[in-house]
Amino acid sequence: MTTKIKIKDIADELKISSTTVSFVINGKAKEKNISIAVAKKVLDLVAEWGYQPNSLAKSLRTGKSKIIGFLVDDISEPFFSRIARLIDEKASEHGYKILFSSTRNNNEKAKELLQIFRDRHVDGYVIALPEGLEAEVERLIKTEVPVVLFDRYVPGMESDYVVTNNDESVFRATQHLVENGYKNIGFVTIETEQQQMLDRLLGYEKSIEENGFKKSILKIEYKNSENSIKEITTFVKSNTKLDAVIFAANYICMDGLRAFRQLDINTLNKIAVLSFDDFELLEFYNPPITAIAQPIEEIADNIMKILLSKLNGNIKALEYKQVTLPALLNVRGSTLKRA
Amino acid sequence: MTTKIKIKDIADELKISSTTVSFVINGKAKEKNISIAVAKKVLDLVAEWGYQPNSLAKSLRTGKSKIIGFLVDDISEPFFSRIARLIDEKASEHGYKILFSSTRNNNEKAKELLQIFRDRHVDGYVIALPEGLEAEVERLIKTEVPVVLFDRYVPGMESDYVVTNNDESVFRATQHLVENGYKNIGFVTIETEQQQMLDRLLGYEKSIEENGFKKSILKIEYKNSENSIKEITTFVKSNTKLDAVIFAANYICMDGLRAFRQLDINTLNKIAVLSFDDFELLEFYNPPITAIAQPIEEIADNIMKILLSKLNGNIKALEYKQVTLPALLNVRGSTLKRA
DNA sequence: CTGAAAGCGCTTACAG
DNA sequence: CTGAAAGCGCTTACAG
Structure with missing residues (x-):
């Protein structure tokens, strides 16, 4: 050397x-x-x-590191890894690097990570807020470091965030099922207080109520894939009239599909399937599955736009930008008009 | 604050x-x-x-940063993002953080990234070597910084690496097809010098030769998904006797499946499909697709074991560890015994 | 057993 | 127009 x-x-x-x-x-x-x-x-x-x-010396002197901390539950989830890639690209263009980490549903670990980020003099944060870390992150925001939340937000919490229009998009998706002749539409979500999940449920409920139908909701106590499959199976079996079901997230849909495979084919063929979050698997499924697609590019764009202007001091630290983006409904064979 | x-x-x-x-x-x-x-x-x-x-001051003084640089083509590819997650977990346990980046097939960008890593005083590297960066990385290794390559290696280049046994696993997969009665087995790969891709091809060729069959190989000039689909379609159409096809990588298989959907169903139902790299989509496909699964956990384990012992100075800098791991063949419905 | 002091490589207020 | 010097927060050889 x-x-x-x-x-x-x-x-x-x-x-x-x-x-x-x-x-x-x-x-x-x-x-x-x-x-x-x-x-x-x-x-x-x-x-x-x-x-x-020597950027170390520079950082020590200036207090700036040109590093952005990126925190999500699991970087290997397609939604997160795609956002990560886009954020990384845009950050590079502006001389920033990403320090990324998964919290893996471990709040102790998440707190440690935030500590490490702080310690490394990270200039800004992009965070998909894990449940239970609200207070911690709120404190972080109060220190006036730029923090942009995405995917999730906390009502009443002052922060910048970029989210998808969850209730509206699920409302429309439910309407789509209604228009195609489905009358007994189920909704599978998890037991949680995460706002984005509650919003999705709201969208479903609003549509069902407006149409005067009956709600069928399953809230899974999510522990692992196995127990989730079991709960979905029981739900489908005990709701024999079900003619359509909406899964409130990527991984729930996966479990749903796994449950369906183990069920009697005849039960299955009668049920329309619709998923929140689009991913390749759905497009390739037989029949291809209708899905609500979050606008990944736009989400990443907005996150970076907000973050960069805060980093450059163009926005007052205590002025928060909150962006809600519309989602796309990708209609496919799984929700065809009922004969 | x-x-x-x-x-x-x-x-x-x-x-x-x-x-x-x-x-x-x-x-x-x-x-x-x-x-x-x-x-x-x-x-x-x-x-x-x-x-x-203050880790900045510490790093400036000691020259150590407790940061590991992770470089791959595209962090949003399932194989890479899973490895990333596992590496991140293990690194955390030892007080290291990951700085990750995608090169997106852009060598200029990759060189810049390496520069940035060096500049940030990264303590070690985990790299899926992009084509064209061999000399650059070899120089890096010569500086005696710990570098562990994975997924790809360069024959003749002194380095630590962890790879899957590509030729052996494809040989076995091909044998599996032969045993199940397939006689006209095609192999779809890309035009490249990447050793792991060449090894996969070798495994195929060895099996075909041993069985006295005829080789049918397509080497795609990979530009984008669209042209790849077109080439695969042409290949299948002009090899009317094809009764099975092996895709040499994840993304090639995706394009293959896309091509198949556009083809006549009758042509399609006669062809067995086998993919290198297992991912969820294949399991859910109809019929489920037989795949060679790389041992992700073990790969990550080995990478970190080598890297950590180098970081701790337990291994002489110029003593290289080279690990080749066996892959698993997940047999599914797409390669059933021929009637 | 403990401390004063130099130095990692940079930036910047101050002085000329 | 340009420079000497302090300081960011640590670690460590040296001295006692």
């Missing part, structure tokens, strides 16, 4: 001070009235020697 | 020197012969004040 070049080396070589070199490198030559000749000499040598500033 | 506590604050409060505090905090009290009484006072105050060392 060729020993790292530092500012002092450049300064010594050029017989000028580190101050001048630093100013030139940071594009403050004009502002600091440094002669064009000197500036050019510095820049040329920087290029020739391939000088790279 | 309560102003950050630093070592000096602790020292002043206790009327001792920063040196002593630093020694105690870093568990060197014994080694440095610090009295138990003093050590206790320090530890107590640290606990009471919730002191957290």
Whole structure:
């Protein structure tokens, strides 16, 4: 490893001070009235020697790290990993890097992670708020570090966030089923206080009520996939009139499909399926499954737009941006018009 | 934000020197012969004040960052995001964090990323080597920073790596098709020099040759999904005798399935499908698709085991560990015995 | 057993 | 127009 070049080396070589070199490198030559000749000499040598500033020293001095912390339940979930990729791309364009982590439903771990982020002088945060971490994150926001929440928000909590229009999109999806002749529509969600899940349920309830139908709701006490499959199976078996079912999230839908495979084919073929969150599997399923697709690109765009303007100080720290984006309903074979 | 506590604050409060505090905090009290009484006072105050060392200053001083750089083509690919999650978990247990990035098939970007990693004083690297970056990474390895490659390796390049036994697993998969009565087995891969892809092809060729069958190989000039689908369609149409086809990777299989859907159903039902890389979609497909599953957990385990022992200096920097792991063949309905 | 002091590589207020 | 010097918060060789 060729020993790292530092500012002092450049300064010594050029017989000028580190101050001048630093100013030139940071594009403050004009502002600091440094002669064009000197500036050019510095820049040329920087290029020739391939000088790279030591970002650690820089961060220590300035208190900025050019790192963004990204916190979600599980980075391997398609929704999150796609957002991660897009955020990463956009962040790179602005010289930021992402430090990412999964909390894996472990609040102790999540708190540790936030501590580590803080400790690393992360400049900003992108967080899909895990249940139970509300107070912790609220405290973080109060410190005036830029924090953009996504996927979930907490009513009454002052924060920036970007979410999908959960109730509206589920309402429309339910209406779609009604329009296609389904009359006994079930809704499978989990037992939770996460606002986005409650909103999805609300959308369903609103549609069912407006149409004067009967609600059939299953709230799974989510422990693991296995018990979830069991609960769904029982639910479907005991609601023999069910002609359609909406799954409130990606992983619930997976469990639902697993449950269906174990059930009698004849029961199954009568039931329309609709999922919140679109992912490749649904498109390839037989029949392809109708799904509510969150606008991933737009979500990532909005997160970064808000975060960057806060990082650049364009938005007052205590002025919060809250964005709710419409979702798309991808209609497929699983919810065809009833004969 | 309560102003950050630093070592000096602790020292002043206790009327001792920063040196002593630093020694105690870093568990060197014994080694440095610090009295138990003093050590206790320090530890107590640290606990009471919730002191957290400034890792930036620490890194600047020690040259260690406790950060691992993770570089893959696309973090949103299931194989990579699962590895990422597991690596992240294991790294956390040892106080390391992951800085992750996707190169998105852009070598300029990849080089920049490596530069950024170096600049951030990353302690070690986990890399799925992108094509064209061999020289760059080889140079990195020469600097004696721990680098563990996975998924891909370069023959003749001195490095640590963890890979799946590509040729052996594809050989077995092909044999499985032969045993089930298939005689015209095609192999769809991409035009590339990536060793793991060449190995997969070799496994196929070996089996076909041993059985005295005819090879049917398609090497796609991969530009995007669309052109890939087109090439696969042409391939299937012009090889009318094909009764089975093996896709050499995740994304190729997806394109293959897309191509099949656009083809005549009757052509399709005659063809067995087998994919390298198992993912949920294959299990849910109708019929479920037989797949070679890479041992994700073991891969992650091995990567971290090698990396950690290098980071701890237990392995000489120039002694390379190379691990080849067996894959699993998940047999499903798509490759049933021929009638 | 403990401390004063240098130094990691940068930035910036101050002085000229 | 340019530079000397302090300081970000740590660690550690050296001295006692």
